[in-house]
Amino acid sequence: MKRxxxxxxxxxxxxxxxxxxxxxxxxxLNGTVTNSSGQAGRVYxxxxxxxxxxxxxxxxxxxxxxxxxxxxxxxxxxNYVVAGFVDKNGDGIPNISEGVGxxxxxxxxxxxxxxxxxxxxLTLYPQNPPAVVPQTPAFPGxxxxxxxxxxxxxxxxxxPYGIFVMADSYKVEWSANDFATVLGSKTVTAGNGKDYGVxxxxxxxxxxxxxxxxxxxxxxxxxxxxxITATPHAPMGGLTISGTxxxxxxxxxxxxPFVVVAEGVAGQSFFMQVISSITNGAAFSVxxxxxxxxxxxxxxxxxxxxxxxxxxxxxxxxPEMTVVGTNITGQTLTIxxxxxxxxxxxxxxxxxxxxxxGVAGYVESGAKRPVNAYITGxxxxxxxxxAWTGDDAxxxxxxxxxxxxxxxxxxxxxxxxxxxxxxTASPTAVYDAPVANSITPSGTITAMPANITWTPSAxxxxxxxxxxxxxxxxxGFWWEPDTDFPPDTTSIPYEGPALTPGNYRITVxxxxxxxxxxxxxxQNFAIITGTCATPKSLTVPPADPDGSYMVSWQSSAxxxxxxxxxxxxxxxxxxxxxxxxxxxxxxxxxxxxxxxKTYYYRVKATKDGYADSGYRTGVxxxxxxxxxxxxxxxxxxxxxxxSDGTYDVKWTASxxxxxxxxxxxxxxxxxxLNLRVVYSGPGLKKSFxxxxxxKTYYYRVKAIVAGAMDSAWRTNMxxxxxxxxxxxxxxxxxxxxxxxxxxGYTVExxxxxxxxxxxxxxxxxxxxFINGVRTAYVGTGLSTPISGRRENKTYYYRVKAILGxxxxxxxxxxxxxGCAIPGTYAVSRPVEILVPTVSADGTLxxxWTASxxxxxxxxxxxxxxxxxxxxxxxxxxxxDLSTLITGRKVxKTYYYRVxxxxxxxxxxxxxxxxxxxxVGGPM
Numbered sequence: 001m002k003r004x005x006x007x008x009x010x011x012x013x014x015x016x017x018x019x020x021x022x023x024x025x026x027x028x029l030n031g032t033v034t035n036s037s038g039q040a041g042r043v044y045x046x047x048x049x050x051x052x053x054x055x056x057x058x059x060x061x062x063x064x065x066x067x068x069x070x071x072x073x074x075x076x077x078x079n080y081v082v083a084g085f086v087d088k089n090g091d092g093i094p095n096i097s098e099g100v101g102x103x104x105x106x107x108x109x110x111x112x113x114x115x116x117x118x119x120x121x122l123t124l125y126p127q128n129p130p131a132v133v134p135q136t137p138a139f140p141g142x143x144x145x146x147x148x149x150x151x152x153x154x155x156x157x158x159x160p161y162g163i164f165v166m167a168d169s170y171k172v173e174w175s176a177n178d179f180a181t182v183l184g185s186k187t188v189t190a191g192n193g194k195d196y197g198v199x200x201x202x203x204x205x206x207x208x209x210x211x212x213x214x215x216x217x218x219x220x221x222x223x224x225x226x227x228i229t230a231t232p233h234a235p236m237g238g239l240t241i242s243g244t245x246x247x248x249x250x251x252x253x254x255x256x257p258f259v260v261v262a263e264g265v266a267g268q269s270f271f272m273q274v275i276s277s278i279t280n281g282a283a284f285s286v287x288x289x290x291x292x293x294x295x296x297x298x299x300x301x302x303x304x305x306x307x308x309x310x311x312x313x314x315x316x317x318x319p320e321m322t323v324v325g326t327n328i329t330g331q332t333l334t335i336x337x338x339x340x341x342x343x344x345x346x347x348x349x350x351x352x353x354x355x356x357x358g359v360a361g362y363v364e365s366g367a368k369r370p371v372n373a374y375i376t377g378x379x380x381x382x383x384x385x386x387a388w389t390g391d392d393a394x395x396x397x398x399x400x401x402x403x404x405x406x407x408x409x410x411x412x413x414x415x416x417x418x419x420x421x422x423x424t425a426s427p428t429a430v431y432d433a434p435v436a437n438s439i440t441p442s443g444t445i446t447a448m449p450a451n452i453t454w455t456p457s458a459x460x461x462x463x464x465x466x467x468x469x470x471x472x473x474x475x476g477f478w479w480e481p482d483t484d485f486p487p488d489t490t491s492i493p494y495e496g497p498a499l500t501p502g503n504y505r506i507t508v509x510x511x512x513x514x515x516x517x518x519x520x521x522x523q524n525f526a527i528i529t530g531t532c533a534t535p536k537s538l539t540v541p542p543a544d545p546d547g548s549y550m551v552s553w554q555s556s557a558x559x560x561x562x563x564x565x566x567x568x569x570x571x572x573x574x575x576x577x578x579x580x581x582x583x584x585x586x587x588x589x590x591x592x593x594x595x596x597k598t599y600y601y602r603v604k605a606t607k608d609g610y611a612d613s614g615y616r617t618g619v620x621x622x623x624x625x626x627x628x629x630x631x632x633x634x635x636x637x638x639x640x641x642x643s644d645g646t647y648d649v650k651w652t653a654s655x656x657x658x659x660x661x662x663x664x665x666x667x668x669x670x671x672x673l674n675l676r677v678v679y680s681g682p683g684l685k686k687s688f689x690x691x692x693x694x695k696t697y698y699y700r701v702k703a704i705v706a707g708a709m710d711s712a713w714r715t716n717m718x719x720x721x722x723x724x725x726x727x728x729x730x731x732x733x734x735x736x737x738x739x740x741x742x743x744g745y746t747v748e749x750x751x752x753x754x755x756x757x758x759x760x761x762x763x764x765x766x767x768x769f770i771n772g773v774r775t776a777y778v779g780t781g782l783s784t785p786i787s788g789r790r791e792n793k794t795y796y797y798r799v800k801a802i803l804g805x806x807x808x809x810x811x812x813x814x815x816x817x818g819c820a821i822p823g824t825y826a827v828s829r830p831v832e833i834l835v836p837t838v839s840a841d842g843t844l845x846x847x848w849t850a851s852x853x854x855x856x857x858x859x860x861x862x863x864x865x866x867x868x869x870x871x872x873x874x875x876x877x878x879x880d881l882s883t884l885i886t887g888r889k890v891x892k893t894y895y896y897r898v899x900x901x902x903x904x905x906x907x908x909x910x911x912x913x914x915x916x917x918x919v920g921g922p923m
Contacts, residue, residue, distance in 0.1 A: 027074075027075050027076060027077060027108055027109065027110050027111065027112045028071050028072065028073050028074075028075070028112050029047065029059075029071070029072040029073075029075045029080075029082075029108055029112065029114070029120060030069070030070070030071050030112065030114070030120065031069070031070055031082060031103065031114070031120035031121045031122065032068055032069050032070070032121045032122075033045070033063065033067070033068055033069070033070055033084060033101075033121075033122060033123075033124065034068065034121075034122070034123040034124065035066075035068075035086060035099065035123075035124045036099075036123055036124060036125055037086050037098075037099025037100075037124045037125055037126050038099070038126065039086040039088040039098065039099045039124075039126070040065050040086070040088060041065055041086045041087040041088040041089075041090060041098075042062050042063065042064060042065055042086075042087045042090075042371075042416070042418065043062065043063050043064075043065070043067070043084055043085070043086055043087070043124065044060065044061075044062045044084060044085055044087055044092070044094070044371060044372075044387075044388055045060050045061050045062070045063070045070055045072065045082055045083070045084040045387075046059070046060035046082070046083055046084070046163070046387040046388070047059040047060060047072060047075055047080050047081075047082055047387070048080060048081050048082070048083055048161055049078065049079065049080060050079040050080050050081050050105040050106075058386065058387055058395050058396075059072050059074060059075045059384065059385055059386070059387055060072060060372055060385060060386070060387025060388065061372055061385050061387075062087075062371045062372050062388070062414055064418070072385045073374065073382070073383050073384060073385045074380065074382055074383055074384030074385060075108060075384075076108075076110070077107075077108055077109050077110045078107075078108060079105060079106070079107050079108075080105070080106060080108060080120075081102055081103050081104070081105050081106070082102070082103040082120055082122055083100070083101070083102045083103075083122075083160050083161055083163065084100070084101050084102075084122055084124060085098050085099060085100045085101075085124070085163075085164070086098050086099040086100075086124055087371075087416065089168070089189075090416060090417070091189060091369070091416060092310075092369040092370075092371045092388060092415075092416030093165055093190065094159070094163050094164045094165065095164065095165050095167065095168050095190055096127060096158065096159060096164050096165065096166045096167065096168070096218055097127070097168050097218060097219065098127070098164075099124040099125060099126055099127070100124060100125065100127055100159060100160055100164070101122040101123050101124040101125060102122060102160045102161075103119060103120050103121060103122040104116075104119040105119065106119035106120050108120075127159060127164075133218075133221065133223075134166065134167055134215075134216040134217060134218045134221050134222060134223035135156035135158075135166045135167075135216055135223055136156070136215075136216065136223045136224045136225065136226050137153035137154065137155065137156065137167075137170065137197065137214045137215075137216055137223075137226045138153065138154040138155075138156060138226070139153060139154045140152070140153045140212075140214055140226040140227070140228045141153070141228060142212055142228045142229065142230035143230065144230040144231055144232045144233055145232055145272060145273075145274070146206065146232065146233065146234055146273070146287055146288070147202065147203065147204055147205075147206060147232055147274075148200060148201055148202045148203065148204050148232055148274050149174075149200075149201045149204060149210065149212070149230040149232055150198065150199075150200055150201075150272070151172065151197075151198065151199040151200075151201065151212055151214065151228070152197065152198050152199075153170075153197045153214050153226060154197075155167065155190065155197055156216065165190045166216065166218070167190040167216035167217060167218055167223075168189075168190055168217055168218050168219070169187050169188060169189055169190050169217045170187070170188055170190055170197055170199075170214055170215065170216060170217065171185065171186070171187045171213075171214070171215040171217055171222070171225075172185070172186050172187075172188065172199050172201075172212070172213070172214055172215075172306075173185045173212070173213045173215075173225075174201055174204075174210050174211065174212045174213075175210065175211050176205075176208055176209075176210055176211075178211055179211060179213070183210075184201070186199075186305075186306060187217070188305045188306065188307055189305065189309075190216075197214070197307075198307055198308065199214075199306050199307055200257075200259060200274055200301075200306045200307070201306070202257070202274045202276060202306075203276070204232045205232065206232045206233050206234045207231065207232070207233065207234075208231065208232065209229055209230070209231045210229065210230060210231070210232070211227065211228075211229050212227065212228050212229065212230070213225035213226070213227050214226045214228075238287065238288035238289055238290060239288075239289045239290075239291065239323050239325075239326070239327050239328070240285055240286065240287050240288075240289065240327045240328070241262050241285070241286045241289055241294070241296060241321070241323065241327070241328040241329075241331060242283065242284065242285040242286070242327070242328070242329050242330075242331065243283070243284060243329065243330055243331030243332055243333060244281055244282065244283055244284070244331075244332055244333075245258065245278060245279075245280065245281065245282045245283075245284060245298070245332075245333050245335070246280065246281070246332055246333065246334040246335070247278070247279075247280040247335050248334075248335060248336045249280075251300075251313060251335060251336075253278060253300040253302065253313055253335060254278060254279055254280065255277050255278070255279075256277070256278060256300050256301055256302055256304070257274060257275065257276055257277070257278070257300070257301040257304070257306075258274075258275040258277075258278035258282070258284075258298060258299075258300050258301070259272060259273070259274050259275075259298060259299055259301065259308070260272060260273045260275070260284045260286055260296070260297075260298040260333065261286075261296070261297055261298065262286045262289050262294045262295075262296055262323075263294060263295045263296075263297065264292055264293070264294055264483070271286050271287070271288060271289045271290075272286060273285060273286045273287070278300060284298075284333070289323050290323070291323050291324050291325070292322070292323055292483075293320070293321070293322050293323075293465075293484075294320070294321055294322075294323060295318045295319070295320055296318060296319045296320075296321065296331060296333065297314070297315050297318040297333075298314075298315050298333045298335070299312045299313060299314045299315070299335075300312055300313040300314075300335060302367075309365075310365040310367070310368060310369035310416070311367060311368070311369075312367070313335050313367065314335070315333050315334060315335060316334065316335075316336050316341075317334065319331060320463075341363070341364040341365075341423075342361070342362065342363050342364075342373075342409075342411040342413065342423045342424070342425040343361075343362045343364075343425050343428075344359065344360070344361060344362075344377075344403075344407070344409050344425045344426055344427045344428075345359075345360040345362065345427070345428075345516060345517055346358065346359055346360075346403045346427050346429065346430045346431070346517055347359075347360070347517075347518050347519070347520065348430075348431055348432060348518075348519040348520075349519075349520050349521075349522070350519070350520065350521040350522070356398050356399075357398070357399050357401075357402055357403055357430075358396055358397070358398055358399070359378075359379040359380075359396070359397055359398075359399050359403055359427070360395065360396040360397075361373075361375045361377075361380070361386065361395045361396075361409060361411065361425075363386070363411055363413050368415040368416065368417060368419065369415060369416040370388070370413050370414065370415055370416075371388040371414055371415060371416050372385060372386055372387055372388055372414050373385075373386045373411045373412060373413045373414065374386070374411070374412040375395065375409060375410070375411055376409065376410050377407060377408060377409030377410060378399070378401075378403070378404075378407045378409075379397050379399040379403070379407075379409075380397060380409070384397075402430060402432075403427050403430045404427070404430065405426060405427055405428070405429075405430060406426065407426055407427055408424055408425075408426050409424060409425050409426065410422060410423075410424050411423050411424070411425065427517075428517060429512055429517040430517075431512070431517060431518070431519045432519070439452070439453075439454040439506055439507075439508050439521060439522075439523045450493070450494045451491050451492070451493055451494065452468055452470075452491065452492055452493075452494055452506065453490060453491040454468075454490065454491075454508045454521075455490070456487060456488050456489060456490055457487060457510060460487030460488065460510055461487075461512075463512075464487045464510050464511065464512060465484040465485070465486075465487065465510070465511055466484060466485040466486065466487050466489050466508065466509070466510055467480065467484050467485075467508070467509050467510075467511065468480060468481060468485075468492060468506070468507070468508050469506075469507050470494075470496070470499075470504055470505070470506050470507075471504065471505050471507070472502055472503070472504055473502070473503040473504060473505055473524065474502055474503050474608060475500065475502045475503075475608070477499070477500075477502070477504065479494075479496035479497075481495065487510055499527045500527065500609065501527045501528065501529045501608060501609015501610065502526070502527055502608050502609050503524065503525075503526050503608075504524065504525055504526065504527065505522050505523070505524050505525075506522065506523055506524075506525060507520055507521070507522040507523075508520065508521055509521075526609075527609060528609060528610060528611055529609050529610060530558075530610050530611070531610060531611040531612075531613065532556055532558045532561050532604070532605040532606060532607050532610045532611065532612060532613035533556045533557035533558045533605065533613055534556065534604065534605065534613040534614045534615070534616050535553045535554055535555065535556050535563065535603050535604070535605055535613070535616045536553075536554035536555065536556075536557075536616070537553060537554045537616065538551070538552075538553045538601060538602065538603050538616045538617065538618045539551070539552045539553065539618070540600075540601050540618035540619070540620055540621065540622050541622050541626075542620045542621075542622065542623065542626060542629075542709040542710065543622060543623040543624070543625070543626015543627075543708075543709045544593075544622050544623070544624050544625070544626055545624075545625050545626070546624075546625075547590075547591065547592060547593035547594070547595070547624045547625075548589070548590065548591040548592070548593075549589075549590050549622060550587055550588070550589055550590070551565065551587065551588050551590055551601050551603075551618070551622075552586055552587035552588075553586055553587070553603045553616060554586065555586055556605035556613060558605060558607060558610065558613070560584075560607060561584070561605035561606060561607045561610075561613075562581070562582075562583060562584060562605070562606050562607065563582045563583065563584070563585070563586070563603055563604070563605055563606075564579060564580075564581055564582065564603065564604050564605075564606055564612075565579075565580040565581075565582045565588050565601060565602075565603045566578070566579050566580065566601065566602050566603070566604075566615075567580060567590075567599055567600070567601055568599070568600050569597050569598065569599060569600070569706075570600065570680060571600050571617075571621065571662045571677055571680060571704070572662075572677050572680050573600065573602065582603070590622075593622075593624045594624070595624060595625065595707070596624070596625075596706055596707040597624060597706050597707060598621040598622065598623045598624070598704060598705075598706050598707060598708070598710065599621055599622045599624070600617075600618060600621040600622075601617070601618045601621075601622075602615040602616060602617040602618065603615065603616050604616070617675070619713070620709070620710040621704065621710055623706075623707055623708050623709045623710070624707065625707060626707075626708065626709045627707075627708065628656075628708045628709065629708065629709040629710075629711065630654055630656045630659055630702075630703045630704060630705050630708050630709060630710060630711040631654040631655035631656045631659075631703060631711055632654065632702065632703060632711040632712045632713075632714050632770060633651040633652050633653065633654055633661065633701050633702070633703055633711070633714045634652040634653075634655075634714075635651065635652050635714065635873075636649070636650070636651040636652075636699065636700070636701050636714045636715065636716050637649070637650045637651070637716070638698075638699050638716040638718065638719065638720050639720050639724075640718050640719075640720065640721065640724060640727070640808045640809070641720060641721040641722070641723070641724015641725075641727075641808045642691075642720055642721070642722050642723065642724055643722075643723045643724065644690075644722075644723070645688070645689070645690050645691035645692065645693060645722045645723075646687075646688065646689045646690065646691075647687075647688055647691075647720060648685055648686070648687050648688070649663065649685070649686050649688070649699050649701075649720075650684060650685045651663075651684055651685075651701045651714065652684065653684060654703035654711060656703060656705055656708070656711075658705055659682075659703040659704065659705050659711075660680065660681055660682050660703070660704055660705075661679070661680070661681065661682070661683070661684070661701055661702070661703055661704075662677060662679070662680050662701065662702050662703075662704060663677070663678050663679040663680075663686050663699060663700070663701045664676065664677055664678065664699065664700050664701075664713075665678045665697055665698065665699055666697075666698045667695060667696070667697065667698070668698065668778075669698050669719065669760045669762075669775070669778075669800075669802065669809070670760070670775040670778055671698065671700060678699075691720075691722050692722070693722050693723055693806060694722070694723075694805050694806045695721075695722055695804075695805070695806060696719040696720065696721045696722070696802070696804055696805070696806065696807065696808075696809065697719055697720045697722065698715075698716075698719040698720075699715075699716060699719075699720075700713040700714065700715040700716075701713070701714050702714065712770050712771060712773070713773065714770075715769070715773065717800070717809075717811060717812050717872075717873070718800070718808065718809035718810075718811065719802075719808075719809050721806050721807050721808040721809070722806055723806050724806065724807075724808045725806060725807065726803075726807050726808065727807075727808040727810065728752060728754045728757055728800075728801045728802060728803045728807055728808060728809055728810040729752040729753035729754040729757075729801060729810055730752060730800060730801060730810035730811050730812070730813050730869070731749040731750055731751065731752050731759065731799050731800070731801055731810070731813040732749075732750035732751065732752070732753070732813070733749060733750040733813060734747070734748070734749040734750070734797065734798070734799050734813045734814070734815045735747070735748045735749070735815065736796075736797050736815040736817060736818065736819050737819050737823075738817045738818075738819065738820065738823055738826070738906040738907070739819060739820045739821070739822065739823015739824070739905075739906045740789070740819055740820075740821055740822070740823060741821075741822045741823075742821075742822075743786075743787065743788055743789035743790065743791065743821045744785070744786065744787040744788070744789075745785075745786050745789075745819060746783055746784070746785050746786065747761060747776070747777075747783065747784055747786055747797050747799075748782060748783040749761070749782055749783070749799045749813060750782070751782060752801035752810060754801060754803060754810075756803070757780075757801040757802060757803050757810075758778060758779065758780055758801070758802050758803075758804070759777065759778070759779060759780065759781070759782070759799055759800070759801055759802075760775060760777070760778050760799065760800055760801075760802060761775070761776045761777040761778075761784060761797060761798075761799045762774070762775055762776060762797065762798050762799075762812075763775075763776040763786075763795055763796065763797055764795070764796050765793060765794070765795065765796070765903075766796065766857070766859070766877060766901070767796045767818060767859040767874070767877065767899070767901060767907070768859060768874040768877035769796065769798065769874070770877065776797070786819075789819075789821045790821060791821055791822060791904070792821070792822075792903055792904035793820075793821055793903050793904065794818040794819065794820045794821070794823075794901060794902070794903050794904065794905070794906075794907065795818055795819050795821070796818040796819075797815060797818070797819075798812040798813065798814045798815075799812065799813050800812045800813065811869070811870070811872060812872065814861075814872065816899070816907075816909065816910050817899075817906065817907045817909075818901065818906075818907050819906075820903075820904055820905050820906045820907070821904065822904065823904075823905065823906045824904075824905070825853075825905045825906070826905060826906040826907075826908065827851060827853045827856055827899075827900045827901060827902050827905050827906065827907060827908040828851045828852035828853045828900065828908055829851060829898075829899055829900055829908030829909045829910070829911050830848040830849045830850065830851055830858070830898055830899075830900060830908075830911045831849040831911070832848065832849050832911065833846065833847070833848040833849075833896060833897070833898050833911050833912070833913045834846070834847050834848065834913070835895075835896050835913035835914075835915055835916065835917055836917050837915050837916075837917060837918065838917060838918050838919075839888060839917050839918070839919045839920075840919075840920065841919075842886065842887055842888035842889065842890065842919050842920075843884065843885065843886045843887075843888075844884075844885050844888070844894075844917050845882055845883070845884050845885070846860065846875070846876075846882065846883055846885060846896050846898075846913075847881055847882035848860075848881055848882070848898045848911065849881070850881060851900035851908060853900060853902060853905070853908075855902060856879075856900040856901060856902045856908075857877065857878060857879055857900070857901050857902065858876070858877070858878065858879065858880070858881070858898055858899070858900055858901075859874070859876075859877050859898065859899050859900075859901055859907075860874070860875045860876035860877070860883060860896060860897070860898045861873070861874060861875060861896065861897050861898075861910075862874075862875040862885070862894055862895070862896055863894070863895050863896075864892055864893065864894060864895070865895065866895050866912075866916065868895065868897065875896065888917075888919045889919060890919050890920035891919065891920055892918075892919055893916040893917065893918045893919070894916055894917050894919070895912070895913060895916040895917075896912075896913045896916075896917075897910045897911060897912040897913065898910070898911050899911065
């Protein structure tokens, strides 16, 4: 097929990403075209995905000059724009001097409805600015031949969606003395292929070095020329392919230049002979061919433009041959009367997860340039209008069923000269095997050399070829080796540039011919330079009255990250989960939340070439409307140690009706390491089994109700050590100033008797450690400075020692006072506290007298020894003068002490009970 040889000859594989749509084609896109460009000519239209610049769409039509409406069939529902141009040059290629227009973005439904109405209409205008400065052709190259040279360049592209050739024509010049004398000059149309140019220069002397210039022309303006040199040479002793030419008698080809090409199947090497005036039966000889596998093809340069282009006559059958050791003789190349050339190709694609079949329809230029085609057939049962794509038109569609060789496809082809014809085509092969079984980049592909390995197919037919490529998933990278390989190849060296951090896809394919009727397998891999640091904090308002609020976070320590914020209506992030891409900023405005719900947030940092950070989760959700706060569970019971990692964590119910509970686990008491939600539901217990040994697990629980503010966390005084072989010694004491005038002071503590411990200091706004709890210090020191504390508040502290690795945390060491800011007055302590001496069933009432200071809160502590160092817990915190204690254990004696506290004043001294209460003792 000419499609293969033409693209291969250029060393370019133009495989458009045509999408993997499986939607049944049901829509016909309709709109109007207003030509206000002042130019006459056929109008070409193409559908593009909205915002997908410059990736091309693949649906389109051409309409005759003066027609003001269009219909494009077979466009599935989606978001699009329509681009169009006036082909005033009549070459089927959008050039920069031609009128252009783009519609607004619109949504297309399966019934053909366009939203907003009329947004698929477009108006064509002269390109702005009309005086375009021509651009120099890019990447010029010159291949020396026997008595000639082949010039190649890439056409500069621009305009809307990057589809316009930034030239009307190219001027090619050559000289043997650096242009002191110009030996030849020719101007050729820029319409030969949308993205490349090629030009043969014959009749040059072997051994002479020639200079060549290629200049872009727009109107009367010329670009700076691209310059290149080449030295033609005689055959160097390689192998020769020879034969004769058979011309169809109906053709007027005699006397025109004739070019024969032996093209390597990988499209990276080719050899040729130029015959200045062809006759029927003429002999040809392509010399100096390297050993390898080749296609042999030829064309008659009918329009004399020294280019393979529409309007030329081509061979319709292209022999394939292996050149090894001896010359190839007796070949016959036949140039027949051209007609429309159409083909159906199939692909069988294996991904990392699933697989599918693809069907591709091709229309190729013969004597005319196709500009669009209407295709019908099994994979295109609704019919699809395929747009122009340069010299060749191409459309690819996934199919839900295996293609069959008996499938027939109809192509109604329209050409740039206004004519049309109908041709048919069927698949030539459908391959379910062979395919590579697995693919592995050997090592980390960050520098050369490295290997790409795969397990080859055991059933590849003779003559098949293996091909490998690497594409950048998110960075536009592309690499493939210069040659294809035998199908039993298992490894090739990677010889491309060092890969920058990012995501990549590696593909191994086996094909009947180069990229024709293939099976392939792909596998993704990533080049990672590190892991993004987790954002340092996430601040979520606990409640909001109208559903509009701000969520903010502190930055990641990794520079240049993109933050991703997630929202859900449960703290497990499983219900109504949505992602809010937040860019590089440190906050996100939230609005339009639903009444009666609570929203939870977490944020992570991402960066190309880096693994995503862990999530930073908000401590609370945002209740809308947040009219009440849920009561905290009164207590949480965590075993201090466990021998086999199987244990229960329990908590008491919230006083708020209808509450559910969220239990979190971490591997440090600050709840920053390995934090995870381990339970969410209405129960009051969570059972754990087989927790890994040599770790200590910490737990906290809160109560939540939709539309109400989450409760504060209830945290236990220690973690559960697995296995719990040893209890860490508590700090021997802690000193907190009773008051401070400016909120800056030092908290100190005495060392634990256990060596090599870490100390955890916690701070709260109440002595029961319910409100404003934070970890103020973690480390090996015996003091820490405190600063920035707020006026008219009192801060409370407690410290414990941890050793980790399955050792039980110490109990907390608690001072007898908090620090008041500013601490100008001390609160009077209760005069007495009354504790019963015995309790038969573990229920008792403790009462005390009021403080002489007004508006105080009472803080009652319980312990299992009179020194208040064992079993210490908060038994009550509130304004009452008594509390009922329940659930005490038989055989134990409980001791109580009470103090009065008030924000902004120093706490009262503790008032201890004169006796303890023995549970189950004599009455």
